[in-house]
Amino acid sequence: xxxxxxxxxxxxxxxxxxxxxxxxxxxxxxxxxxxxxxxxxxxxxxxxxxxxxxxxxxxxxxxxxxxxxxxxxxxxxxxxxxxxxxxxxxxxxxxxxxxxxxxxxxxxxxxxxxxxxxxxxxxxxxxxxxxxxxxxxxxxxxxxxxxxxxxxxxxxxxxxxxxxxxxxxxxxxxx
Numbered sequence: 001x002x003x004x005x006x007x008x009x010x011x012x013x014x015x016x017x018x019x020x021x022x023x024x025x026x027x028x029x030x031x032x033x034x035x036x037x038x039x040x041x042x043x044x045x046x047x048x049x050x051x052x053x054x055x056x057x058x059x060x061x062x063x064x065x066x067x068x069x070x071x072x073x074x075x076x077x078x079x080x081x082x083x084x085x086x087x088x089x090x091x092x093x094x095x096x097x098x099x100x101x102x103x104x105x106x107x108x109x110x111x112x113x114x115x116x117x118x119x120x121x122x123x124x125x126x127x128x129x130x131x132x133x134x135x136x137x138x139x140x141x142x143x144x145x146x147x148x149x150x151x152x153x154x155x156x157x158x159x160x161x162x163x164x165x166x167x168x169x170x171x172x173x174x175x
Contacts, residue, residue, distance in 0.1 A: 004053035007163040011156045013149050022133060022148065025155035030122045032158030033115040036066060039165040040107060047174060048107060052164040057097050059168065062161050064102040065093065067114040073154055074121050080137040080147055081128075087138045125151065 003009075017025075040048070040063060048060040057065065072091060079086040096102060133148040169175055 004164075004167070005056070006160070007167045008156070008159055011153055011160075013152060016146075016148060017152070019130075022151060025151040026122065026125045028155035029125065029151065029158060030118060032066070032070075032162070033111070033118050035158065035162045036063065036114065036165075037111050039162050039169070040111075042175070047172075050168065050172070052168045056164075058103075059165055060104075060107055061097045061102050062164055063107040064105060064110045065097055066158070066161055067110045067117060068096055068102075069093065069157065070114065070117055070121070070154065073150060074117060074124075076137050077121070077124065077147055077150065080135045081124075081132060085136050085138050085144065087140065090140060 040059060043059065048063075049058045051058050052062060068091075076088045079088065128147065133151070134146055136144045136146050139145050
């Protein structure tokens with residue numbers, strides 16, 4: 001795709017899915033840390049500080065964004081499993097990406113964090129029953145969101161940000 005902001009297309013929710021689709025999404029979430037790590041393998045500091053698109057985040061900011069986002073999602077899943085339709089707190093992703101740590105910290109910190117987070121998250125996701133997948137949290141802007149939809153979104157999210165980096169590789173002729 002030629003869309004630099006959405007190289008794999010925008011997230012689309014098509015409605016409920018069966019067990020096979022849920023397993024596929026969980027497998028994609030499980031694979032995300034390794035795919036992200038591979039996408040940035042051997043990048044130089046200058047390459048890490050290159051925006052993936054004009055006026056977009058740098059590769060470094062993308063790497064730090066993914067565990068920020070996935071940590072928030074992990075907590076939302078746990079809340080949905082232990083409370084009745086909890087109202088979650090959204091956060092300003094753009095402002096988080098502008099914080100000093102997101103702009104300057106070594107990416108290994110976030111790559112390791114993402115690997116550990118996903119190891120734990122996948123154990124939880126693989127334990128869910130059909131009823132669990134229908135549990136919900138209330139997002140102040142999106143309304144009631146099922147865990148099933150959340151799995152679809154985060155399977156897409158990992159692929160989405162990895163594609164930002166791999167498409168930048170191709171455009172810049174890196175590697």
